[in-house]
Structures are given as C-alpha cells and as structure tokens.
C-alpha cells in the first residue's frame with residue numbers, strides 16, 4: 414500500500430534498504446522454475462563456477478539440480494556471447510541478452526518512482542532502460558561470488574520469485590572497513606564465503622570487525638530495495654531453489670552521482686580505447 418512519494422521520502426531519499434513484503438502484484442510472478450523449464454529448457458545460459466571459470470549449459474539441465482557439478486554453479490548476470498574484454502563496452506543486462514522477449518514484458522515496479530534510465534537521448538546504453546537480470550541457484554551454489562557495490566551509484570532492486578535469498582549488506586559508510594579494490598573500487602577483498610558463513614579472518618582483515626553487517630532474507634513475493642553504494646553479496650538459504658529478478662535504476666536521489674560516475678566511466682573508456 415506504500416505510495417511512490419512515501420517510498421521516495423522514507424527510503425530512497427534516506428538511502429535506506431527496505432523489503433517490501435507480499436508485493437505479488439508488482440513482480441512477474443509467473444517467471445518461476447516451472448515457467449523456465451516449460452518455455453526455455455533448451456536455451457543456453459552461463460553458469461558462474463567460481464575461481465573465474467564459467468560454462469554455458471542448457472537451462473533445462475541446470476534447473477533439474479541433479480548434476481552435482483552444475484548445481485554448484487550460479488546462473489547469474491554473465492554474458493553468453495561476449496568475450497570478457499568486450500564486456501565493459503557492451504553493458505547489456507543479462508535478461509535482455511538471454512531472453513529479450515521475456516525482458517520486454519517486465520515492468521519496473523511503480524512504487525519505486527521515476528526511473529531516469531527510461532529517458533532517451535542520453536549517452537548511456539539504451540539497454541539500461543530495461544535493466545533486469547535473472548539469477549537462479551540453489552543452496553549448493555555459494556551465491557554471488559564477491560561482496561561489491563553496483564556500478565555508477567545505481568540503486569538495485571530484487572524481485573524474489575521463488576525460494577529464499579539472503580542479502581548481506583553494509584552501508585556506504587563502511588567502505589573504509591571492507592578492503593575495496595579494483596579500478597572502480599567497487600569490489601571487496603574480504604572473501605564472500607567467509608562473510609556469508611560469519612567466519613571472516615580478522616587477523617587478515619582487522620578493519621572488518623568495525624563493519625555493520627545487515628541481513629535481509631527475501632521470500633517469494635518480496636521486492637528488495639538496495640540503495641546506491643550499499644555493499645552487498647548474496648546466498649540461498651532455502652531448501653527450494655531461488656529465482657530472483659534483479660535490476661538497477663536511477664531516481665531523483667542518485668541522479669546527480671550517477672551522471673557524474675557515468676561521465677567518468679566514459680572518459681576512462683576513451684583512455685582505454687586510446688591505448689592507456
């Protein structure tokens with residue numbers, strides 16, 4: 414029953430994560446495992462197998478969850494056709510690349526307000542105007558492989574279709590405790606597996622002791638708002654496999670920071686293209 418303006422005032426403007434429970438009327442509830450099995454069994458999807466290896470498999474084979482090796486993989490936002498060195502130039506969200514017709518039917522939840530990525534005539538990829546990602550895994554998969562924050566200060570949303578997915582989160586002010594690395598400083602060196610098992614080695618990562626961990630268990634029918642610059646990683650905690658539709662967007666609260674990050678990103682790409 415929350416209105417878009419109430420959502421904006423209470424959660425978006427204050428950059429506060431929130432689970433909107435029992436939001437079935439807002440999410441594409443039909444996209445459960447049965448649907449994927451019945452309609453897209455032969456489609457090839459990428460599985461993240463950890464330690465930088467991945468493999469294309471038939472979706473129907475994977476979601477039987479019978480093959481031990483395959484079951485340890487995470488079907489997530491990787492690319493099926495693009496070579497790794499091209500990824501940063503293409504920036505097509507996974508659902509759009511794997512299942513464009515399904516992607517076209519998904520609606521941005523109206524409670525989240527105005528999504529500025531829908532505006533045309535901007536330099537960022539048109540594909541971002543329908544920025545949805547498909548995530549499927551079960552408890553045998555370690556989950557999203559690293560603690561990170563999403564690019565260009567975008568907000569993230571997750572629509573939980575089936576199973577229970579655990580988000581582990583840290584506020585932006587914890588960045589100094591999370592051992593950020595990489596060109597954009599958006600990944601944490603603290604191992605994902607140790608975070609989700611609450612076993613981080615404090616001798617190796619002493620500052621982690623000061624971090625403020627938050628846990629959000631998403632149940633089927635939930636919509637989760639992960640505000641810009643919040644660090645997050647995930648794992649599945651239900652016996653039932655998990656199906657999540659994720660996405661990223663920009664509203665009034667993060668527009669300015671998004672635009673400045675996007676400009677910086679484009680400038681960096683120009684340098685890379687010039688051989689820097």
Ligand SMILES: O=C(O)CCC(=O)C(=O)O
Nearest residue numbers: 490548557563647657659
């Ligand atoms: O649903 C998940 O595993 C989280 C995905 C995520 O954080 C991302 O794709 O950036």
Ligand SMILES: [Fe+2]
Nearest residue numbers: 562563569645
């Ligand atoms: Fe993310």
